Amino acid sequence: MPPSLDTHAEHLLRDLAPQVLGAVIRRFHDFSASEDAVQEALIAAATQWPREGVPSDPGAWLIQVAARRLTDHVRAEAARRHREAIVVSLVPPEQQIALAADHDGASGRDDSLILLFMCCHPALSPSSAIALTLRAVGGLTTAEIAKAFLVPEATMAQRISRAKQSIQASGVPFQMPTEEERAQRLGAVMHVLYLMFNEGYTASSGPELHRSDLSGEALRLTRMLHSHLPDDAEAAGLLALMLLTDARRAARTGPAGELIPLTEQDRSLWDPRAIAEGIALITTALSKGAVGAYQLQAAIAAVHDEAARAEDTDWPQLLALYSLLMRLSDNPMVALNHAIATAMVHGPAAGLELLKALDADARMVGHHRLDAVRAHLLERAGDSEAAITHYKRAAGRTTSLPERNYLLTQAARLSDARKPPPR
């Protein structure tokens, strides 16, 4: 049995894979064939490097091997065509690979960024974009991605291959989007990374290990995005938001996978390093001006993370931040959080008053979160009876199992408190 790759080389391969894929796609303009060739190159590396050592320029080595595989493929294809004497390619395959296999001016680092922009194409549905990004830029196997999404591997394989076809069909050239396209595309890229992070940040549903792999991968890719675009304050904000949210992971669920709300979490379990990094990032980003939604959300997360105890939370500061966020986006969830912050600063009655406006919002009709918040504020206002009703209603409306269990427990707790103690 050949010796296996050490951890360092494994990380190296994972980091290099998107750059290599980017370089090969740029040259051969075929997503699927390039991906196959890169896979073969990675396999070759995994078997040869342990024996012969890691080459001095591992990226160039991989590009060369992948290009050679593709060349063979193109040659075979050309030979077949020739035999069949149907058409002769106007561009001989040899010419297509006449470029130096390792370098042609553009740096590899840009290639992985371009690949990210391609995979997060606005024409793809978010879930397809996430799957393709994980596959091409993250280097996860189809089986791993399927596991993370709790769908069969065949389903995921089809989704990814459809996404590739859509990109091929859309004729998007493999190049950095122009300054003009950048804003729109960057928005889509950040949205996909944000959704990928959220997908992984869910609690106890499914094999948890794989879910946290997703948020870990989202963090890694956002880090990459930020290092490519250090001056983009929103990219910095998104990275800060992920770090500040992920820092609470260990405290978010109990031993049985049950949800533990922010106010009841054991804050000693929070990751101080991630919090420090996130706060430093968002502080710098905010000082640059042009404040966006990700930065504001990161700032909100930072306020929560900075409080040593739940009762130390700077609610007036949060209220101000939510007010700003409401001006940026017409999102009823933001309005809901704004009502919570209002209740924390000015009392539950003031919060309940704001919820009335949300009752009229069509997007919130029948939404469990509105009932849950109302239940909580009613409880704080001392109206247990009404609080129980709304906890139960929220439980009936959520599609999240851990959340339903949490809400039902809240209702049961209030009901128990009203009954005389058992003799």
Add this chain to the structure above:
Amino acid sequence: MKYILMMNTPGGGPYQVAQWPQQDLKAHIAFMMGFAKKLGESGELVAAEGLAGPDQAQRVRAGQDGKPITDGVFPESKEFLAGYWIVDVESPERAYEIAAQASAAPGPGGAPLNMAIEVRQVMSGPPKDLP
């Protein structure tokens, strides 16, 4: 988002496939196979199964000793689950669209059955409804 599409049908109702002429039965089976294949190819299919009829169903509960007590068969049951699909789609609207397509499966004489299909979201992790 995952949804389960449940094809419920009244006992003794229109879904008595065993009594259909062979041609109609074949057309129905071909439709269902093609439908599952299409969902698979679009990357939306999680699972799909047809179920044996209610005349083979047993109702089971645990007795005092924890052992199963069976009851049935209930061939006269009012409604039964004939089969289901679990799909992973972008929106509830897409799940409804798929359900409508399944509902239009051909029945006797090739006419669409237009059977009622119950669509329910599958519970999963906390919903992703942050702004």
